[in-house]
Amino acid sequence: MSLSVQIGLLLAVGTAFGSVLGFLYKQRGAAESPAVEITKPIRSTIGLFRSRWYLLGIAIALGSWGLHVAALALAPISLVQAVIAGGLVLLTVTADRLFGYRVTRREWIGVGLAALGLAFLAATLEGGGSEAYSSYEVGRLASWTIALSVLATGVALAARNGPHAGVMLGASAGLWWAASDTSIKALSDQLGDGVVGVLIDPLALIIFLASFVGLLVSARSLQIGKPVPVIAVTSVAANVMTIASGPIVFAEPLPEGTADVVLRILAFCLVIGAAALIPAPRSADKAPGAHPTGPGPSVSGTG
Template sequence: MSVSVAVGLILALLTAFGSVAGFLYKFRGARSAPQVELRRPVRSTILLFRSPVYSLGIAIGLSSWLVHVGALALAPISLAQATVAGGLVLLTVVADQLFGIEVTRREWIGVTLMAAGLAALAATLDGDARSAHSHYAVGTLTVFLLATAGGGLLVTALFSRRASALAVAAGFEWAAADTSIKALSGHLGALGAGVLVQPLALVIFLASMVGLLISARSLQLGEAVPMIALTSAAANLTTIAAGPLVFGEPLPAGQAALVVRLLAFALVILAAALTPPPVQATIQQTRGSIGR
C-alpha cells in the first residue's frame, strides 16, 4: 500500500466520525424546524438553516465532506468507502453515549450487520492499493450519474411520505456527488482550481443540496439511527459499486470471492430491512409528523 493511499484511508476514517456527528446534530435541528416541503426547496432550506443546531450539523458535515474529498482523491473509491462504511458502527455508540438518543436492540444489531456487510463487500474488490483509480469513460460516468441521481428523485416522487424511502433516496443523491468528486479529482493535477468551473462541479453541488433536503425530511419523519443508517448504506453501497463499474477497479477472480460478495450484499439488504421500525409503527409516526 502506498503512503498516499494510507493517508486517504485515515482521512476516510475521520470522515466516518464527522459524518455521524454532523448527521445527529442535523437530526436534532431538523426535528425542531418547520416541515420540509420538497416542492419548495429554497424556502425549506432557508428555514432549516435558521436552526442553530442544524447549522452546526451542516458545519460539521461540511468539514467531514472536505476530508472525504481528500480521501477520495488519494485512495481507490471502493477502499475509501469501505472505511467510511465500517465507521458506520460509530453511529449507535455516538448516538447513545454522546447524544443521549435511545438506541433499540434492533438498531444496534441492524447497524452492526450493515457496517460489516458493506465493509466485506468492498473488501472483496481487489481495490489495488497502489493507485487512486481516477480514470473513467465519460459515457459510463454519465449513465451511472443519471441512474443514481435520477433514481433518488424517482424514489422521492413516489414515496414522499415514507421516511425510509426518503433516507435511501438521499443516499443515492450523495452517491452521485461522491462519484463525481472521485471523477473530478483525476483532473486536479492538470486543472488545479479550474476544476471548480467544470460541469462535474455543478453536479456535485446540485446532488449534494438535493440530498441534503431529502435527508432532512427523512429525519423529520423517522428516527435518527435507522434513517442515518439507511442513507449511509445507500450512499456507500452505490459508491462502492462505482469502483469497478465506472473507474475500472479490478475485481478478484475465483468463486470464493463471488460467494463472499453475494453474501455481503445479502447481509446489507437484510440489515437495511431490519434496522427501521416495523412498517405500522412508521406509518403512525409519519401521520403524527404530518399532523404537527
C-alpha cells in the first residue's frame, strides 16, 4: 500500500469521528428549529442556522468534509468509505455516552452489523491500495449521478406520511450525499487544473446542489426521526452507494475468486439486513425513553 493511500485512510478515520459528532450536534439543532420545508430552502436554512447547536454541527461537519475530500484525493473511494463505514460503530457509543441518548439493544446490534458488513463489502475489492483510481468515463459518471438523484427523490416522496418517514428521509439524504461524494472523487482527478479550474468545473455545481439538497433532507429527517436509526441509515445509504461507485464509475478491480464474490454478496446482504433491523417497529418508536437523558436540547418527534 502506497504512502499516499495510507495518509488518505488516516484522514478517513478523522472523517468518521467528525461525521458522527457533527451529525449528533446537528440533530440537537434541528430538533429546536422550525420545521424544514424543502420547497422553501432559503427560509429553512436560515431557521436552522439560528440554532447554535446546528451551527456547531455544521462547523464540525465541514471539518470532516475537508478531511473526506483530502482522503478521496489520495486513496481509492471504496477503501476510504470502508474506513468511514467502520467508524459507524462510534455512533452508538457517542450517542449513548456523550449525548445521553437511550440506545436500544436493537440499535447497538444493527449499527454494529451494518458497520461490519460495509467494511467487508469494501475490503473485497482487490488491488485498491496501489493508486487513487480517480479516472472515469463522463457518460458513466453522469448516468450514476442521475440514477442516485432520481432514487433519492423517489425515496423522499415515498417517505411522506409513512411509518418510518424519518429513516426514509435519512436514506434519501444519504443517496444525495453519495452523488456528491462520487462527484468529489471525480473532480479530484482535475486538481492539476488549479483552484479556478476546479471551481468552474461543472462537477463543482453538482457537488454543491447534491450536498445542499442532502443537507435539507437530512435536517428534516433529524427533526422527525430518532437520532441513532436516522443517522445510521443515512450513513449506510451513503456508504453503500459510494462504495459501489468504485468499480462502477472508477473501474476499481473486483474480486475474481468465487469465494470473494460470495463474501461480497453476503456482506451486501448483511448491510441491507442490518439497515432494516435498526429502525424499531412503529409501536416501539413511541415508547418512553426515546429522548435523550443528558444535557442539551430535547429531541422533537419520534419518527
